[in-house]
Amino acid sequence: MPIEIEKLNFIYAKDMPFEYTALKDIDLKLQDNKFYALIGKTGSGKSTLIQHLNALLIGSSGKIKVNNFEIYTDKKNKNLKNLRKEVGVVFQFSEQQLFEETVLKDVMFGPLNFKVSESEAKAKAIKYLKLVGIDEKLFEKSPFELSGGQKRKVAIAGILALEPQILVLDEPTAGLDPESAKEILEIFFSLNKTIILVTHDFDLVYSYADEVIFLDNGNLITKRETVDFFTDDELISKYQLELPSLLNFQNKLSEKGFSFTKKHKNLKDLIKEVIYE
Template sequence: MAVPITFENVGFTYQPNTPFEVKVLENINLSLPEGKVTAIIGHTGSGKSTLIQHLNVLLKPTKGKVWIDGREISANSDNKQLKSLRKKIGVVFQFPESQLFEETIIKDVMFGPMNFGIEEEEAERIAKEKLALVGIDEELFERSPFDLSGGQMRRVAIAGVLALEPEVLVLDEPTAGLDPKGQFQMLEMFMELQRKKGLTLVLVTHQMDDVAQYADQVVVMEKGQIVKQGKPIEIFADPTWLKEKQLGLPTTLEFLEQLNSALPYDLYQYIEEIPLTVNQLSASIFKLSKLPKV
């Protein structure tokens, strides 16, 4: 069952009431749709990473409240009472392979479940299952994770997060540094898992094609605040606004923008719905080809 998560007037300040005080989040009000994919976008420094660190209680709000699975988290919440929530929220940070530390791959993935009280035999079963899920061959299980390629190390680290069997999965630029094929395979793996398990998935990314392809809801952040949220079709309906916010466009819209600039008329007046996928773009171009020649 999915975990309900709501931010209520959340603010966060690093080192408050000191000369080094830095306000990072302000007046965040947000509910994550359960069992759906929410993409969080915004240029570097907009507060995305700080926001997601509140999801698995690595940070607590300095103002306001975060509600996770009916539990209230505020500045005064007792850290000892929050450990159980961290099992429900799995976070895959940028370059998760840097978090590997055990002497063998299997031990590294077993560590999380055992840390939450799972018996060794059951932890090993879970670890093998998750390693197979991310595409790591059984013959590698007893090898050091540091003997693997960069892509394999990332998959092992992700298996470690999945071994906790979280109900919410948070991905912070999970495909950073991968080639296009690796990016596609990694995201397809996550989305297949999300669909099968009914997970709530949060995707922090600069890749607008991924937002257009996978997201049910999009949250746009700027200077620590949410400046817009809605469905992808609503967010991408205003390319000029996105460019003003220093955000990119999906490839389909980039193509459409270039095509429009080369025409003597505004082709958007002939398009019923903004195309976010290649198939939608193809259908739109086919309709445009039937227009009278100008």
């Protein structure tokens, strides 16, 4: 059980006039090597929640365990650096955090910070830059000369180069063209790690996520298997959620008399069943 959150509360600007409770009594248990989608309206607390997973934010009360680390809300935490090696967080607008002279140096920064040798850090940087699809010609350029999408990919390579066990991604594909978004998602999907993906794109959620974690107004409403979540009509209508387009399409086909053995998570399988039935 890599992540266990118990009764986590978080208050911004505590004891100030604008105090705001952003997370309310969150209980959550996540398993190894699963792909989780964290969804919820803007302002529901998604970014706030994930920042607790590597102790960038510390709860006002409650408990968090990540593998063997316990993050305390009531006393000083030690060994946060080790925790941050296990939990890699790609922040929302991560491209704004690039700062080194060259692309290569930017990606090497993380591993070097964790006391990896220069040559090993370079090897890791090259490996992960290539993996995210950054051309070698760009390695010696300044990150500031890159396009928005390329910058995002460099920032992602920077986190992958730390080889964390748990990867947390806050809207990593927002603003990328659909092709790049798909490429990046496929990479995450192939890594065989515990992944927590924050996104507003329900089509991505539906095709990639094993389970959905749904926040509303700082409350954890449910954590559920993806198809189960999107086929809970009561929940979908209560929170006025859009259905993923593939599920919508399958429902329309069902209305027209097609019958299916299951809800399909990709178009190919859906078409196969329509053609070969």
